[in-house]
Every structure is written in C-alpha cells, then in structure tokens.
Amino acid sequence: xxxxxxxxxxxxLRCVWAGMNVTLKDVALRAGVSRSAVSRTFTDGASVSAxxxxxxxxxxxxxxxxxxxxxxxxxxxxxxxxxLISNNFHNPIFLQVFDLFTRxxxxxxxxxxxxxxxxxxDPEKSVRMVRQYxxxxxxxxxxxxSPDFAKAFKEAGIPVVHSFGRHxxxxxxxxxxxxxxxxGRMAARALMECGYTDVGFLGGPESATSTQDRYTGFTTxxxxxxxxxxxxxxxxxxxxxAGRDEMTRLLKDQSAMAQAYFCGDDVLTIGALSALQKAGxxxxxxxxxxxxNDMEMARWENIDLTTIHQPIAQIVSSSIELVVSMLEExxxxxxxxxxxxxVVRRGTLPIV
Amino acid sequence: xxxxxxxxxxxxLRCVWAGMNVTLKDVALRAGVSRSAVSRTFTDGASVSAxxxxxxxxxxxxxxxxxxxxxxxxxxxxxxxxxLISNNFHNPIFLQVFDLFTRxxxxxxxxxxxxxxxxxxDPEKSVRMVRQYxxxxxxxxxxxxSPDFAKAFKEAGIPVVHSFGRHxxxxxxxxxxxxxxxxGRMAARALMECGYTDVGFLGGPESATSTQDRYTGFTTxxxxxxxxxxxxxxxxxxxxxAGRDEMTRLLKDQSAMAQAYFCGDDVLTIGALSALQKAGxxxxxxxxxxxxNDMEMARWENIDLTTIHQPIAQIVSSSIELVVSMLEExxxxxxxxxxxxxVVRRGTLPIV
DNA sequence: ACCAAATTTGCAACCGGTTGCAAAATTGAT
DNA sequence: ATCAATTTTGCAACCGGTTGCAAATTTGGT
Numbered sequence: 001x002x003x004x005x006x007x008x009x010x011x012x013l014r015c016v017w018a019g020m021n022v023t024l025k026d027v028a029l030r031a032g033v034s035r036s037a038v039s040r041t042f043t044d045g046a047s048v049s050a051x052x053x054x055x056x057x058x059x060x061x062x063x064x065x066x067x068x069x070x071x072x073x074x075x076x077x078x079x080x081x082x083x084l085i086s087n088n089f090h091n092p093i094f095l096q097v098f099d100l101f102t103r104x105x106x107x108x109x110x111x112x113x114x115x116x117x118x119x120x121x122d123p124e125k126s127v128r129m130v131r132q133y134x135x136x137x138x139x140x141x142x143x144x145x146s147p148d149f150a151k152a153f154k155e156a157g158i159p160v161v162h163s164f165g166r167h168x169x170x171x172x173x174x175x176x177x178x179x180x181x182x183x184g185r186m187a188a189r190a191l192m193e194c195g196y197t198d199v200g201f202l203g204g205p206e207s208a209t210s211t212q213d214r215y216t217g218f219t220t221x222x223x224x225x226x227x228x229x230x231x232x233x234x235x236x237x238x239x240x241x242a243g244r245d246e247m248t249r250l251l252k253d254q255s256a257m258a259q260a261y262f263c264g265d266d267v268l269t270i271g272a273l274s275a276l277q278k279a280g281x282x283x284x285x286x287x288x289x290x291x292x293n294d295m296e297m298a299r300w301e302n303i304d305l306t307t308i309h310q311p312i313a314q315i316v317s318s319s320i321e322l323v324v325s326m327l328e329e330x331x332x333x334x335x336x337x338x339x340x341x342x343v344v345r346r347g348t349l350p351i352v
Numbered sequence: 353x354x355x356x357x358x359x360x361x362x363x364x365l366r367c368v369w370a371g372m373n374v375t376l377k378d379v380a381l382r383a384g385v386s387r388s389a390v391s392r393t394f395t396d397g398a399s400v401s402a403x404x405x406x407x408x409x410x411x412x413x414x415x416x417x418x419x420x421x422x423x424x425x426x427x428x429x430x431x432x433x434x435x436l437i438s439n440n441f442h443n444p445i446f447l448q449v450f451d452l453f454t455r456x457x458x459x460x461x462x463x464x465x466x467x468x469x470x471x472x473x474d475p476e477k478s479v480r481m482v483r484q485y486x487x488x489x490x491x492x493x494x495x496x497x498s499p500d501f502a503k504a505f506k507e508a509g510i511p512v513v514h515s516f517g518r519h520x521x522x523x524x525x526x527x528x529x530x531x532x533x534x535x536g537r538m539a540a541r542a543l544m545e546c547g548y549t550d551v552g553f554l555g556g557p558e559s560a561t562s563t564q565d566r567y568t569g570f571t572t573x574x575x576x577x578x579x580x581x582x583x584x585x586x587x588x589x590x591x592x593x594a595g596r597d598e599m600t601r602l603l604k605d606q607s608a609m610a611q612a613y614f615c616g617d618d619v620l621t622i623g624a625l626s627a628l629q630k631a632g633x634x635x636x637x638x639x640x641x642x643x644x645n646d647m648e649m650a651r652w653e654n655i656d657l658t659t660i661h662q663p664i665a666q667i668v669s670s671s672i673e674l675v676v677s678m679l680e681e682x683x684x685x686x687x688x689x690x691x692x693x694x695v696v697r698r699g700t701l702p703i704v
Numbered sequence: 705a706c707c708a709a710a711t712t713t714g715c716a717a718c719c720g721g722t723t724g725c726a727a728a729a730t731t732g733a734t
Numbered sequence: 735a736t737c738a739a740t741t742t743t744g745c746a747a748c749c750g751g752t753t754g755c756a757a758a759t760t761t762g763g764t
Binding site for chain 1: 380442446450458484622626
C-alpha cells in the first residue's frame, strides 16, 4: 500500500513536470476511488456523495487535473465545438461579428472553431473539413456565401444557422439577418424625403443575393412614386476600391450622375465618397450618399456616414440561441428571423 | 453471410438517413476487413496493399465515411487544434490578422480554436479553458495582453507563441513581432526629417508594453539631437475615441501643442486627426501626424495616413511556422523574431 | 435493532480510433 | 518447388472518458 502510494506520487510528479495530461485514472488512484466516481464528480447532475466529491476534488486539485472534453465527447456525442464559418475577412463589421460570436458562444460553454472559406468554392469540401472535428453545430456567417454551403451542412446532418444570409419565404435552413428588400425600400424613402428626383443605386457585386434584394426593394419603392429618375450600377465587390472605381467611372460623364446614391455597404460608400471628394464634389451639397451596415467607423466624425443600421448584436445572439436550441432539437423546422434596420442620419445626406 | 451483408446495408442506410456518424467498424464490416486495415488506409505512412486500399476506399466512399479527428487524437495525442487567443477585437488590423492566421493554419491541416479574452484577466482560467480541448499549441495574438498569459501556457506544457508581443532580450516564450523601441526611433527620425523642432508622443494606454517601448525609442532618439522640444501624453486606449479625446484636450491649450505627433496606432491617429479637423487645424500644414500599423484603411485616399508599416503577413506566417516547429520539438529554446518596419509616407506629414 | 427503500459506488462494456506484435501472405532467390 | 526475407493483415490492448446495471452502503421508519 505504502509502496503503491509512493509510486503514484512519483508518477504524478513526473506528470506535472513533463506537462503531461493528468487523467481520470491518476485522480482515481490518488483518491483511492473508482474512475467512475471521478467522472461523476465532474459531470453535473450525477449522483455523488459529499465526502466522495471532497476526496476527489482534493486529489484533482493536487494533481492539477482537468477533464478532457474531447475524450468525453466520444461517449456523449457532444464536443461543444461550433464551426464558425465565414469568408468575410475584409469588412470591418465582421470583426465585431467575430467578437460577438466568440463571447456569446463562450458564455454558453461552447467553443468556436473558425473556418475561413475565402478561397473555397466547394461546399462538399468544406463540410468534410468541418466534419472531421465533429462539431455540434455550424454557424455560417456571411452575406456573400452561397446558400448551398449552409444547405450542405444540413444535408450532412449538422445543425446549421445561416447568419447574415438571404431571407426566403420557405427557408431550407435557419436564416438570421435582415430584410434586404426592405432595406432597399428604406433607402429609397430616405433619399426621396430629401427631395431628390434623380437617385442612383450603387450596389455591391451583382451576383450577391444581398445586392439583388436591395436593388429590388430600392427600385420598387422608387417606382411607387412618379417623376423620380432611377439609375443603377454595380461595383465589383463590397470594398473601398470597388466603390471608388465605380464612382470614378460615373463621374466621367456628368449626365450619368444622379443627385444621390444608395451604396452597397459602408466600405463601398467611403470609396465612393473618396472619389467624389477627389473630383471636387461636396457631400452632401453636390451629391448625397447613404450606406448600409453602420459599422463602427461610420460614426467617426471625419467619416460621418448616413447609413442604414444593421442590428448585428441581435443577429448574432439570435443565431447563437438558434444553434443552441438545435442541439436539443435537431430537426426543428427551419425559420427565418429578420431584424428591423433603421436609418442613421449623419453627414452624407442633407438635413430635411 | 448473405444475412449479415443485408443487415449491414440496412444499418448503413439508416446511418446516412439520420446523419449519424459512419465509423471505422461500419467500413470494416462492409469491406470485410479488420478495423486496423481501415485505420491504416487513412493513416499515411502505414503499410497497406493496393487491393486492400481499394476495397476500403470503395466501402468508405459508399458509406460516406470520414475519420473522426478527435477520436484519433486520443491515441495519437495530436488534435491538430491550435488555440488562437486574442483580446483584440476592435482594431481593424486584427481582421487581417485573423484572416492570415486561419488561412495559414488551414493550409497546414490545423484548425484554429478562437478564444476571446476581451474581458478575461486571469491567465490560469484561460489556460483551463483551452486545455480542456487539448490543443496542440497556442498562439497568443495581442500587443496589449500581459506576457503572463503566454507564460501560463508554457508552464502548462503547451507550445506557445506570442504574436505581436513584447520583444525582450531573454524571452521566456517565443515572441514574434516588431521592435517597438526601434519604431519609436523611426518615428522620431521621420518627424525630425520634416524639420519639426517641437514634437509630441501621443501614446496608447500607458500600461501597454508596446506604448512603453515606443515611448522609450522615441524619446531616446529625440534626445540624441539637441534643440528639439518633446512633449508626451497617453490616450486611454488604442481607439478612435481615445485619440480624439486626448487631442481635443491638448487643443484646449495652444501652448501645450506640439508641431507634430507620433500617435499610438492608426485608429488613434484618425481620432486625433478628427479632433484637429474639427478645431479647424489643417493636417499636415498646421499639425503633422504619423501613426503605426498601416492598416488597410490608412491608404484610403480620404484618410491617407502617414504611418509605420507593420509586416503582419510575415509576423503571422512566422508565428505559424514557429508553433508548428514546436509540435515536433516542444522544448525548443525560446526565441524572439522581430521584423523590420518602415515608414509609409502619405498625407499627414509634409513632403520634405 | 431491524428491514425495506433510496442513494451511492464500482464493475465492465463502450465511444471511434491507433498500434505493437505475431500470424499469414507475398515476394524473390535458388 | 523450396525456403528465408519481407510485407501485409488481424488480434487485442489501449487512449480518456461515460454509463447501465448490480452490489454495497446509507437513510429512515418502526
């Protein structure tokens, strides 16, 4: 007995020294109890007596034991890993998005496994990558990624939520985001309230569903009012350069210019703004602009963008809530959760 | 035999239907081989005959089998999970950093487990969190996080690299970043080259080591030249608001103003710029500014910051390289890798 | 003090893979 | 065709936990 304890102690010492993982068995040995007892001490809701818990916790503390979440996942089937999948690593708003997601998931004891799909085009392949780590669920956070990605996860039997995804009346997967069509209408109304009679849509890439929806909303709202001239064009990307380039192109022909523009997003708006300033145009006196997102920078006084605020905190927390609920109820009927946006009036549209 | 095959088929069907995980055993059963054979087929470097591989791969394909990386980690001791730890979710440069890290890790078959330490102050606790997932290594990516965090991981026996961390002559852990003291000197030289004789240091939070080091470099370089007046103050954070507020404070007393400032980072610089513009000061004619980071926005024409470029792509790839090398050689002697910065001349300093 | 009910504990099998070892199969030289 | 050397394969134990079940213990009522 004494012999064995000495051996155990020596072993433990070595473990700590080498940074090796102290296991359940080590703790059981030291506490003089069964491995199940140790396991139960660290599983809440399990039946353990007070003395037992005390003994085990003491031994665990002395050895610096921490349960191995991955090993337990083998039997429980839960890794508490959530795939956080995005291709949006250039829009500053996504830094806030990642911040909110990581904090929100952490608070619920979940861990985000970050996946960058920037140069990935094959949904199957990305599913394979993520599946290897048997995540409990997946959040696809992107407005530019094809819905096929989210669908691929669903088909693989992995709970999935598409954040910032496209709203459809009968979604195949859970979608949380905004109503881009309504945003388009909202922008149109905001411009018309300013008295503009010649307005432009300066969208993001034409292939993005968000661009298409905003375009639809914008044009239908304009069409409801007579005597408003509508122009439109699309930038190559949701980026500063694309916005600047497209506006520069428009500026080449004065007759092609509208009085005010609804731009694809804030970054693109700043690009357009830059082009206008360079051409000697005053904003909002000569040309008005309204963006979309209300990213942190938009309120910076020397940028001061009028824009449509997207409630990202709510979108994120709702997405997390939804993916968590799916852990219990995997076949939950897909729903679309849309949050209302609002116009934030700053310096790129005139005060009415 | 026929019976058994039918049973197997039925089972498989059910697996696929329910999205259940197809396991090694299922594949072995279907291929009519041992589980080890299947395992070896998916382990490169293992000895398997061509026929065997063919049989197994066929069965695997039919069943949609993918090895469970977490289960294998139990025996191999490798999860291929890398903890990516940061508290820096407000500086746009970190979006690029996350982009680079995720891509770089993915390319090597590693997966980043993102940990947000924004409101965490206890290193022990964060180690516990990460350890549960038995990551193979950890990258602490932050210039504002205490070195204790990185050290805590090292002490727990987890390979760790501190990216964007402080350079010391005898580092306790691997550090990859820039020489902030040298950056301070560089900024001082840039300002003096412009002919300024009254310069200011407008640092980030005084508690950050990066601020301290830049201050040291800046002042020592100034001191090497006679007749240069030096002023200094610190903003409350590396943020727009902090930069704007601090500059606004300085502007209250004209005699407190220097001719040009070296600001803590680019975001802070834009804040200072905003305050100056609001006060009717022209930049660079009335006041010069130089920032640090060269974030993407700095080159936007309507921001156009003169700044010190930090080679983040190199810092990131070097960090990854280092953490990967530590997987093989855990006790590798800690080294500091510093990358040279350079001044990028744009519109916030006069052309000499 | 006694006994039935309720609680706690340990055994052993299992989760999905890996791996050392020995048996079986293949190869190649004679 | 024979046999030793080499390669391939399967067995069984193991990685670090969990859990159903039955044995052991505690509880509480009389």
